[in-house]
Amino acid sequence: MSSTPQATAPNTPPARSARLKIDVGQLLIELLVPLLAIFTALVIGAIIIVATGASVVSAYSGLFRGALGTPAAIANTLVEATPYIFAGLAVALGFKCGLFNIGAEGQLAMGAFSAAVVGAAFENLPMIIHLPLAILAGFAGGAIWGGIAGFLRARTGAHEVITTIMLNYVAIRLTDYLIKGPFKDPAASAPRTRFISPNAQLPYLFGEDYRLHAGFIIAIVVAFFIWWLLNKTTIGFEIRTVGANPDAAQYAGISITRNFILAMALSGGLAGLAGGATVLGLEHNLKASFSAGYGFDSIAIALLAQSNPIGIIPAAIFWGALRNGAGLMQLESGISINLINIVQALVIVFVAADQIVRWMYRIKAKRSGQAVFTRGWGG
Amino acid sequence: MTPVLEVRNITKRFPGVLANDDVSFTLEPGEIHAFLGENGAGKSTLMNILYGLYAPDQGQILVRGKEVTIHGPNDAIHLGLGMVHQHFMLVPTLTVAENVTLGTEITRGMLLDAKQANIRIRELSQQYGLEVPPDALVQDLPVGVQQRAEIIKALYRGAEFLILDEPTAVLTPQEADDLFVVIEALRKQGKSIIFISHKLREVLAIADRITVLRRGKVVGTVLPQTSTESSLASMMVGRDVILTVPKGPANLREEVLRIDHLRVLDDRKALVVDNLSLSVRAGEVLGIAGVQGNGQTELVEAITGLRPLAAGHVELLGKNLTSASPRAIIEAGTAHVPEDRHRHGLVLSYTIADNLVLSTYYLEPYAHGLVTDEAAIIERAESLVEEFDVRTSSATAIASTLSGGNQQKVVIAREFSRPIKLLIAAQPTRGIDVGSIEFIHRGIIRQRDEGVAVLLVSAELDEILALADRIAVMFKGKIIATIPAEEATREGIGLLMAGITTEQSNEAMKQ
Numbered sequence: 001m002s003s004t005p006q007a008t009a010p011n012t013p014p015a016r017s018a019r020l021k022i023d024v025g026q027l028l029i030e031l032l033v034p035l036l037a038i039f040t041a042l043v044i045g046a047i048i049i050v051a052t053g054a055s056v057v058s059a060y061s062g063l064f065r066g067a068l069g070t071p072a073a074i075a076n077t078l079v080e081a082t083p084y085i086f087a088g089l090a091v092a093l094g095f096k097c098g099l100f101n102i103g104a105e106g107q108l109a110m111g112a113f114s115a116a117v118v119g120a121a122f123e124n125l126p127m128i129i130h131l132p133l134a135i136l137a138g139f140a141g142g143a144i145w146g147g148i149a150g151f152l153r154a155r156t157g158a159h160e161v162i163t164t165i166m167l168n169y170v171a172i173r174l175t176d177y178l179i180k181g182p183f184k185d186p187a188a189s190a191p192r193t194r195f196i197s198p199n200a201q202l203p204y205l206f207g208e209d210y211r212l213h214a215g216f217i218i219a220i221v222v223a224f225f226i227w228w229l230l231n232k233t234t235i236g237f238e239i240r241t242v243g244a245n246p247d248a249a250q251y252a253g254i255s256i257t258r259n260f261i262l263a264m265a266l267s268g269g270l271a272g273l274a275g276g277a278t279v280l281g282l283e284h285n286l287k288a289s290f291s292a293g294y295g296f297d298s299i300a301i302a303l304l305a306q307s308n309p310i311g312i313i314p315a316a317i318f319w320g321a322l323r324n325g326a327g328l329m330q331l332e333s334g335i336s337i338n339l340i341n342i343v344q345a346l347v348i349v350f351v352a353a354d355q356i357v358r359w360m361y362r363i364k365a366k367r368s369g370q371a372v373f374t375r376g377w378g379g
Numbered sequence: 380m381t382p383v384l385e386v387r388n389i390t391k392r393f394p395g396v397l398a399n400d401d402v403s404f405t406l407e408p409g410e411i412h413a414f415l416g417e418n419g420a421g422k423s424t425l426m427n428i429l430y431g432l433y434a435p436d437q438g439q440i441l442v443r444g445k446e447v448t449i450h451g452p453n454d455a456i457h458l459g460l461g462m463v464h465q466h467f468m469l470v471p472t473l474t475v476a477e478n479v480t481l482g483t484e485i486t487r488g489m490l491l492d493a494k495q496a497n498i499r500i501r502e503l504s505q506q507y508g509l510e511v512p513p514d515a516l517v518q519d520l521p522v523g524v525q526q527r528a529e530i531i532k533a534l535y536r537g538a539e540f541l542i543l544d545e546p547t548a549v550l551t552p553q554e555a556d557d558l559f560v561v562i563e564a565l566r567k568q569g570k571s572i573i574f575i576s577h578k579l580r581e582v583l584a585i586a587d588r589i590t591v592l593r594r595g596k597v598v599g600t601v602l603p604q605t606s607t608e609s610s611l612a613s614m615m616v617g618r619d620v621i622l623t624v625p626k627g628p629a630n631l632r633e634e635v636l637r638i639d640h641l642r643v644l645d646d647r648k649a650l651v652v653d654n655l656s657l658s659v660r661a662g663e664v665l666g667i668a669g670v671q672g673n674g675q676t677e678l679v680e681a682i683t684g685l686r687p688l689a690a691g692h693v694e695l696l697g698k699n700l701t702s703a704s705p706r707a708i709i710e711a712g713t714a715h716v717p718e719d720r721h722r723h724g725l726v727l728s729y730t731i732a733d734n735l736v737l738s739t740y741y742l743e744p745y746a747h748g749l750v751t752d753e754a755a756i757i758e759r760a761e762s763l764v765e766e767f768d769v770r771t772s773s774a775t776a777i778a779s780t781l782s783g784g785n786q787q788k789v790v791i792a793r794e795f796s797r798p799i800k801l802l803i804a805a806q807p808t809r810g811i812d813v814g815s816i817e818f819i820h821r822g823i824i825r826q827r828d829e830g831v832a833v834l835l836v837s838a839e840l841d842e843i844l845a846l847a848d849r850i851a852v853m854f855k856g857k858i859i860a861t862i863p864a865e866e867a868t869r870e871g872i873g874l875l876m877a878g879i880t881t882e883q884s885n886e887a888m889k890q
Contacts, residue, residue: 244729253705
């Protein structure tokens with residue numbers, strides 16, 4: 001019976017080489033669409049610059065030098081990228097479980113606040129205890145906030161898109177109130193929390209001249225940890241199975257409710273780390289209205305990275321570079337910083353609607369059944 | 380005589396697949412032309428081309444000798460083509476008359492002229508022996524009557540030739556016989572019919588000519604008088620096929636599954652399993668026969684923990700598993716070949732290897748604590764792919780790239796390779812090729828012979844008759860009769876499937 005090859009699918013890919021090691025060809029194919037999306041977005045950005053009568057060369061060279069031109073610029077880009085890595089991971093992890101976490105913004109605010117409170121709570125706790133405790137507080141603050149949405153989804157079916165948006169408002173208003181009220185630093189005129197203890201600060205990596213702090217290293221380590229968790233553990237297998245096919249997961253004995261709660265708590269915790277790292281590494285206190293759209297940019301970063309935890313790192317650095325380089329671009333060419341928002345938006349359009357990029361560059365359609373980010377709004 | 384329809388050298392390519400390769404055939408006036416082929420042989424593609432849903436890459440279509448281009452269903456209808464889809468295109472909340480006239484309503488001013496429509500429908504009913512109540516809501520009608528409404532709809536639109544796509548798949552054997560009478564009447568009145576099926580017996584009984592497709596190509600067009608079931612099966616598969624399953628007498632042992640007074644609700648909260656009790660013993664196959672939609676799906680989901688029970692008791696080897704979690708039920712020794720392998724059976728975006736450990740990924744040797752062992756998973760997968768004859772380039776190929784039959788073999792391999800006490804197989808061979816069916820049937824019998832209790836749910840009566848030791852017929856949520864296989868006849872089971880109980884069917888058989 002095995003001598004008749006008739007039932008073999010005609011386009012089965014030769015995947016044997018993928019066994020246990022990274023398939024370079026496959027990696028290139030996966031990188032192709034994001035890279036072409038960035039390229040196309042920059043080209044359209046250039047057309048817009050020309051249309052406004054400015055010089056493309058001076059604008060983009062300003063952008064580039066502002067982002068990566070000097071060691072200080074590079075350091076600042078990485079500083080900007082740090083919360084993006086955490087928050088991008090948060091959204092990506094949600095996608096892997098079939099959940100669309102719009103609530104990174106609120107989870108980040110809760111994480112920042114928890115870290116700021118714990119960071120300022122002790123005067124003389126040794127660093128080796130105080131710093132991890134403060135980081136953990138940042139994680140916990142976000143995890144509880146995300147976990148609430150996960151619990152509501154698992155137990156009542158309330159869709160996480162709705163609940164996380166609502167919880168964003170609650171978190172932002174709540175932290176605002178706490179910063180202006182009970183936790184306001186009495187010594188300060190503007191509303192902010194007390195400065196955290198030096199023992200709770202993330203150390204600078206290259207001295208005080210460069211603002212780059214250890215949070216960036218933690219972000220990289222966490223990205224690899226999340227990749228490992230998702231791909232090499234039974235926890236990750238369950239999360240991914242629930243995300244890829246919840247009916248099959250249930251059939252195989254995997255608890256959907258448990259994984260929804262777990263994934264939302266982990267996702268919220270990662271977003272909380274974004275806030276915590278910024279407080280502990282950069283600001284050293286928490287001001288009212290602290291977050292500036294990290295939560296929403298993180299969705300963009302997760303899409304750009306196609307929810308690959310390792311891919312989040314370059315995607316977040318790219319995002320940080322655009323943000324960091326925008327100032328010099330404006331200074332040198334007179335182009336509004338808003339151009340960067342347009343380029344960012346275009347990148348997302350091209351990544352999300354990857355058929356456009358595939359059509360423009362004549363790339364063959366991907367294999368069916370791959371790279372499902374999330375299952376839409378109804379599921 | 381000019382053929383009603385002639386197809387010349389049609390070729391249709393999809394990325395990576397040649398769906399139709401130089402297909403030619405003719406349909407004569409008053410002819411019943413059957414098309415046989417496995418899933419993926421190109422039958423649907425060909426019919427979709429005729430109905431204007433796909434444009435062929437090459438080839439010509441001639442209607443009554445004139446070449447035509449069909450841009451869409453409206454063109455097709457205009458040319459006199461009527462299509463009766465396998466899944467009916469009827470609006471359940473409208474009456475038969477409203478459905479039939481939908482889109483071509485007769486109006487008087489702004490108002491519908493229902494009377495005119497009803498008269499026309501009654502005329503068609505009488506002319507072709509298609510009994511339908513024009514004023515009844517479609518949702519209240521049995522499937523067989525709904526199908527007649529579909530045929531009337533096509534005739535109402537002036538169809539000269541009809542395509543019936545797997546028309547008997549949803550019918551009881553008796554309803555199928557009624558359909559054949561209708562088809563005969565249509566033929567007598569000069570209509571031509573394309574009859575698509577994979578049921579060899581039916582095709583032999585009804586067709587004037589049979590065209591067999593395999594992998595997009597016409598293998599041949601044969602006459603039923605000179606064909607047998609096995610000759611047609613060989614043409615479909617491309618090699619000799621053994622249609623019967625070799626099977627010894629059942630060696631009955633202890634009771635494994637016991638279900639008492641089970642009640643289950645469907646998604647719309649309607650009672651679909653109604654006070655059902657059954658028991659399966661080790662070493663036997665209990666076949667549940669019944670027309671689709673009589674509660675079989677919900678019964679299986681309730682036993683396997685996928686659907687809550689409204690009432691009742693489920694016991695596996697004396698262990699109470701009522702309302703247990705799917706994992707507890709699996710760990711108690713249950714294997715489940717689900718009805719819908721794409722929905723429940725597989726994660727299509729996963730590799731074959733990952734699908735093979737879908738319910739055991741957390742156990743040694745596939746995981747040590749929380750860390751999965753990829754090497755062990757792949758090693759296991761490679762041996763199962765070999766053992767279960769899954770045709771693939773690699774055990775790490777993505778499941779969605781496999782053919783339906785090979786996907787089902789992956790499910791079978793996963794479920795059969797665990798130490799199990801109870802096997803629940805729901806529609807285990809639906810939509811797969813004859814070669815895989817043969818393999819899966821033998822596998823089920825081997826499990827039985829090794830002392831597993833098998834609960835087989837199938838809408839294919841042939842499958843039930845071939846495999847089961849006892850046959851329970853399910854009708855409207857109840858088991859209305861349980862018969863030893865040796866006493867079962869196709870006709871008797873067929874009557875029971877239509878809800879006619881034993882005494883009545885005994886009388887019917889005496890006549």
